[in-house]
Amino acid sequence: MRFQAMGRMRRVTAAAMLAMTVSGIALVAHTPALAQEPALVGPAWTAADKAYSAYQAKDYATAAAQAREALRLRPDVARLWLLLMDALDAQGDVAESVAAAKDAIAAGVQDPAITARLRSQSKVLAQAPSLAANKALEARNPKAALVEIRKAIALVPDDLSYRVLLIYALIADDQIEAAEQAATAAIAVDPKSFLPQVLRGYLRERLGRINEANQDFDSALTDEVLTGPDARDVRLVIADAAIAAGNPRRALKILDPLGDTQDPSVKARRDAASAQDATPSIVPKDAFKTLPVPYQKCRDTPYGPACTLVPATTPPGAGGVANPGFKAADEAYKAYADGNYTLAEKRIREALAVSPSNAAWRRLLIDTLERSNQFAALDAAIGEAIAAGEDDPALLGLRSMAQTRLGEPSAILALKQMAEKNPKAAVDSAKKAVQQAPHAMVFRIVLIQALMAAGQTKEAAAAAASAVEEDENDVLPRILRAYLLQATGNRAGAVQDFDKVLASNVLTDQEILNYSLIAANAALAAGKPDDAIKIL
CATH class of the missing domain: 1.25.40.10 (Tetratricopeptide repeat domain)
Known part of the structure; x- marks a missing residue:
């Protein structure tokens, strides 16, 4: 989730650079729809002229003060609002610039440049609480994270990434019902996105609302952006939910589009579902109540951060095997589920020392290192997995995230x-x-x-x-x-x-x-x- 926030930093930087560029070259941005606005006359013209002159002389405090005086007399003039915003931007006062844009809109000024600037600058302001929320979650302080992420949503209510972060903060605070409601609000922001639909499906399953959860999962799979590794990961998450809900045949059906593959993660789900179909008792009846959270992973793209979900290392019901490292691995899985990543890393390394070719255990080590923010060790572990022949594209994305x-x-x-x-x-x-x-x-x-x-x-x-x-x-x-x-x-x-x-x-x-x-x-x-x- 932190990587997603860093990915959004490029949009922050973009907005800051754009504001600097627009302010630093000329005053076209101050003159939209000039022909549609009555000419400035009298004291309004005098104040505006002083504001423009001060701006050109880089006396931004005076420019802002004179622009406010001109706007006191002529609040209908969009170019004066833009001049005020540019003067405030030049002083580094983004919050005041946002307030000016809101004042302009409240005064009835309808100008696309003001609207665009308001949105981009609101995104700038939203970055600080967003990063603070991520830091709070990393410090296992979900209540503090909730305070911060709600500030970001108040600034940019239609940003899906902030709403998804709110869902995870509520899950971390064990507010499952509130998280389900937050997921519903996130779906309203982007009804076609698979991400909030899968999360709501997960949350509804945790609440025992299995049929509603399945409807969300099925709807999520219709998202046309789900292709390749992203589609595979989401199907694994949904298959795990089906197994945990005691519906192995649904899990197998969900996995069908992945074809005949030797992918160890897909094979593990098919083996677990087939075994559950033959012996239902291998999966506890209430497994859906403790279904692991499907965390998101993000990569930066020209469109902004693109995110998908990370399936659990193993499916529900994956039993032990006759392997000398199994006891250590089993303890590692339990420690990982409890959030004790130090113990999980110690035990899974012990298991891998006995069975270094076990791909599932290597993935648990990778997941543990990621959760414990050991990015140098994570980079090395992924390199070892790739050298061992693993070709999951998600590993390359995770390695890029580690380096980032x-x-x-x-x-x-x-x-x-x-x-x-x-x-x-x-x-x-x-x-x-x-x-x-x-x-x-x-x-x-x-x-x-x-x-x-x-x-x-x-x-x-x-x-x-x-x-x-x-x-x-x-x-x-x-x-x-x-x-x-x-x-x-x-x-x-x-x-x-x-x-x-x-x-x-x-x-x-x-x-x-x-x-x-x-x-x-x-x-x-x-x-x-x-x-x-x-x-x-």
């Missing part, structure tokens, strides 16, 4: 150092994060931001170019490279990148608006007003 978590403290430190006006130190910290996780785009974005803050424009442009090479399809490093190319005098290269970004088919409406404004501002700064008009 290894670099995360340096990235967070870099952000803190930038906030403390120490950009040179931030550059060093960001470089360390990129070295630890070279494929984590979020760290590359932090490095670019740090270099820009340190005034190292050429180095920032080189870092942006390297980020584009890392992922040609990610629009964020490309929009930053476009801005930096123009800043270093390469207008032609900047235009090419702007054009590629705006031609992308992965942009949201808000991103199209924001990026169009950036490209138009860049055209104006280059003395190309006709190009700016074409872009808009």
Whole structure:
């Protein structure tokens, strides 16, 4: 779950960079729908003129004060609200900028740029409580996590990831009924997403509402994004639920689409379901009440964090075998279920010492190391599993997450150092994060931001170019490279990148608006007003 929050950090950085870019080039963003607004006259015009002049002189406090004075007289003028927001952004006061956007909307101003800025900046503000919630959950303090994640939801109520985090916090606090209600609210945010539907199905099964749970599971499987390893993992989670509910034939049916595979996790479910069908007593009648929580795993994509679910290491009813390491492994499983990851790691390593080729036990070691946040050891364990012949794509994703978590403290430190006006130190910290996780785009974005803050424009442009090479399809490093190319005098290269970004088919409406404004501002700064008009 923390990795998902770090993945969202790239959106935070994007919003901050966009605000800085829009504020730093020209004032197109201050002048939407100009022809539709009555001209400013008298004291309102005087205050607005002083505000614009102060803004251009980088006297942002005066710009904000004069913009407020102009708005006191003319609260209907959208461009003045945007000027006020830009002046507040330039002072680093995102909360006040969000408040100004809300005041504008309350005053009846209907402007897409204000709406887009309000949403992007609300996401910026939501990051702090989101990260605090993740830290609280890692510290096993779910009540504190609940306080923080509800703050994030209040800022961005339609963000599914925050609502899913609320579900996990409620589960951690043993509020199963409240978690089920939170899952219902999450489904309302995104009715087509499999993730909240599977979680609600799990919670309804825990509550003994088996038929309703099965309806949720069946609905989740219709999500068209479920393909490949993600579909396999979700089917394993649902099969485990069927076995725990005493319905082995349903479990086998759920697994049918996975075909004839030697995948050890799939085979374990089929073996457990077949054994349960022959001998129902191998699975306790109330196994559904203690069904393990299906945790989520996330990876960063150009669309934002993409998340799926992690099935349990073994299915309900997986009995012991005649293996000299079984006793240690059995104790490891029990310790893992109790959250005693130190003991679980000790015992499963003992079991693996006796039977190093046992794939299920290797996966328990990997799961234990992940839960106990031992990311260096996790990276090594996954490397050993891959070397032993395991080809589960989920392992590669988990390894990427481990490397990202290894670099995360340096990235967070870099952000803190930038906030403390120490950009040179931030550059060093960001470089360390990129070295630890070279494929984590979020760290590359932090490095670019740090270099820009340190005034190292050429180095920032080189870092942006390297980020584009890392992922040609990610629009964020490309929009930053476009801005930096123009800043270093390469207008032609900047235009090419702007054009590629705006031609992308992965942009949201808000991103199209924001990026169009950036490209138009860049055209104006280059003395190309006709190009700016074409872009808009």
